[in-house]
Amino acid sequence: SNEFKNILTEVRGKDKNIGFIQLNRPKAFNALNAELMTELEQAVKKFDADPSIGCIVLTGSNRAFAAGADIKEMQNKSFSEVCKGNFLSNWTALAESKTPVIAAVNGFALGGGCEIAMMCDIILAGEKAEFGQPEIVIGTIPGAGGTQRLTRVVGKSKAMEMVLTGDRISAKEAQLYGLVSAVHPVDNLVDEAVKLAERITRHSKLTVQLAKEAVNSAYETTLAQGINLERRLFHATFATNDRKEGMTAFVEKRKPNFTDS
């Protein structure tokens, strides 16, 4: 749609239940300026609030998912400005989405681009994708999760290497380290992401949200707390119609008819 200036949004999938968002600022490798980020927040919130949308796919172009925060926009900012304005603190919609978000990364995912991909639930990479946290090269450090989410995913040694050198890693290496769950040919990547999204949307949206919440809690809690939360969320599924329907359908050897309730 033409609702936005720096992103394109549309509904995809056979059942029109996939919210598709494409970063579209080609002249700057999809550098994430304030306007683009505001639009991205709005688009994610809108899809997340739409009961007909079961999964969101976020992508960029074949050259670049996103080359990071907009350096030209940051160039002349002062400490007091970024500190008083709490710069970047409002970029939370992606991480807060209850609806699963799949990042389909072709090309560069650098700095804030890599961080945005890591705010998503699943990252799929195109064969030519490159991931990096090159902030150190321009005299700053990651500011939207690059030292935290990356470290939790790839471990300290690799995260430290990437953050301290600014060197990029390939799609293959990103898969080796568990940063991405699969690598696809560049031209198939978006279709594969939509297909994966459709496999998720076959299930109860309500149950998917509980499952997502449980997995995400693994990053926030001790093991014992996480196991307790998981068990409670599992118990909670017994209060849903979809749990009854899912098990009944299995016993009756038919497909379940989930109502997201």
Ligand code: CO8
């Ligand atoms: N910001 C602004 N403009 C950019 C950016 C960027 N991050 N990246 C590329 N561009 C622009 C270039 O300025 C250039 O514009 P112009 O034609 O007007 O000069 C155009 O895009 C093409 O770029 P290049 O000529 O450099 O193209 P190359 O093919 O030679 O290189 C690269 C492509 C490798 C992507 C290179 O442009 C690059 O290294 N870009 C900067 C990458 C970077 O340092 N990113 C980190 C930024 S800092 C950051 O993200 C902080 C995190 C804050 C959190 C973000 C919130 C989620």
